[in-house]
Amino acid sequence: MKQNRFWAWVVFLAGAAYFIVPLVATFEFSLRMRRGYYSFDSYASVFSDPNFQTTFGYSVVIGILAIIVGIVVVVPAVYFVRLRMPWLRPVMEFITLLPLIIPAIILVYGYIRLYNSSSIIPFTGSALGTDILLVFAYVTLALPYTYRAVDTGMRTIDVQTLTEAAQIAGANTVQIITAIILPNILVAVLSGAFLTFAIVIGEFTIASLLNRPAFGPYLQNIGANRAYEPAALAIISFIITWGAMGMINVLGHFAPRTSARTD
Amino acid sequence: MAFLDVSNLTKSYGANTVVKGVSFAFDKGEFISLLGPSGCGKTTILRMIAGFETPSSGTIMVDGQDITGLKPNQRKLGMVFQAYALFPNLNVGDNIGFGLKISGVPAEERRARVADMLKLIGLPGFEKRYPYEMSGGQQQRVALARAIAPRPRMLLLDEPLSALDAKIRVSLREEIRAIQRELGITTVFVTHDQEEALSISDRIVVMNAGNIEQLGAPHDIYNMPRTRFVATFVGQLNNLDATVVDPAAQTVSLDGQVITVPNLPASSTAGAAIVLTVRPEVLSIGQRQGNELALHGTVEDVTFLGSVIRIRVALGRNVVSLDTFNDQRAAPPQRGAPIEITLAGKDLLVLAN
Known part of the structure; x- marks a missing residue:
């Protein structure tokens, strides 16, 4: 028994080291900008860079828009599939997995061909149009995560009975989704939102090929031209992503509690 | 004229007909039970009255109005479900006041009505509690209050006691009957438990395989069963x-x-x-x-x-x-x-x- 636990710890520590050592090394390197001793100069340099502020701000805005559009599209879709068209679920599962299978570069080339300035819907003909296209691209990219998060959330509640209880009380479909369904799956929806945010904030391929001033291309540019700042940016990106993941964990504690009791 | 008039109600799913041309009529204020084994069509009839299922043919009239084609939210009915179906995100007060809020009742009036309802179901001061903080019996009483708070024309009860322990079941069914009598609200109660149906109904519709086997007062159903099915299903019987x-x-x-x-x-x-x-x-x-x-x-x-x-x-x-x-x-x-x-x-x- 003890022997078993010893090897379990060895494997665990080896695995942990695989992830932690490069991270610690990167962090250590990011502190070495000033020769001879550790400092946060590289971080100060990053934060004071106006390009950092604009690209980061841009990606945050695009990320928030992608989250909102994602919720507006996915929540009603999952709701209706669960309620009225359960036979469509395998199709939905398949479609929402496609963004994981089709590389982002294929997606963006498809977009450029379909929505170029000489097409019927010339999204890429203007900056605003391209921004809209970018938001939709991110909604698509985050679909596997958003769909699953929302679907899991809906599984925890009795969608049909709650819908019927609200209907018989006089509520219409919009009132049911906004007042009953959405609040009860909010934790799941927010989990999907944080995953979307984590994906969007560092995404490079689509933003770069659509030529948008996003954080991903900025990271790449800094990485190619500077020494210490990329390490600092890597750590900052990690903190943002982990923060988003940590929020999902925290939110899990606020999930609706079951009230199925027989007493 | 009957308050609830169901005529020639039929429901088919493909080739499977689960309700076969059922007709009955009841007066205002009656407590009616649809009694039968699983799959006899009783719940389907209730769901058609509620508007959750569309009849294949037949009509449903409530208080002289043909409601067959109306959406559930236009029928002005109240319903209590087997699984309580309280909204987990809302507290007791908001659950009871949900229908009132939807129909635009001002907040002050809503609060007063919620307090009245809580008094009626014996849970005064429970406004701020959440469903998960309450026992099953308490939740079902709140569900009952939610159903009757908007003063519906009729109350539908879909096996509301089935998920509860035996003792709670008996006390709650007596409570439901007392509240129903006090409000004089026409009530349709679906159950597979013959003791429940016999104890609280004015009249019982005994159903089997989509048809009505017998319709009558509990005393008549028990003492004068018209078919072998009724005789065996209601009470113990020697054949x-x-x-x-x-x-x-x-x-x-x-x-x-x-x-x-x-x-x-x-x-x-x-x-x-x-x-x-x-x-x-x-x-x-x-x-x-x-x-x-x-x-x-x-x-x-x-x-x-x-x-x-x-x-x-x-x-x-x-x-x-x-x-x-x-x-x-x-x-x-x-x-x-x-x-x-x-x-x-x-x-x-x-x-x-």
């Missing part, structure tokens, strides 16, 4: 195979024992096989005043049920169950012992198959 001996003398042979059956139809023919039914509680061990018929058999089994002892007596091919009160001073009969059971001839019914 005895017998042969007509002499129709004129109203005698039948029951495993070789000839007895007189006053209810034997005049149209019976000698030698015809018939089924006699008798409730366990009308049979007695040994002679008893008013019991003019006697049957002899052997004790096959004795089951102790607390206040009641159920004895199975083999008469030959037929086996009858009889219930007798537990007498602490006397030992129950032994298995294999010969026994005489008596009954009044009028309690023997001849069933149509």
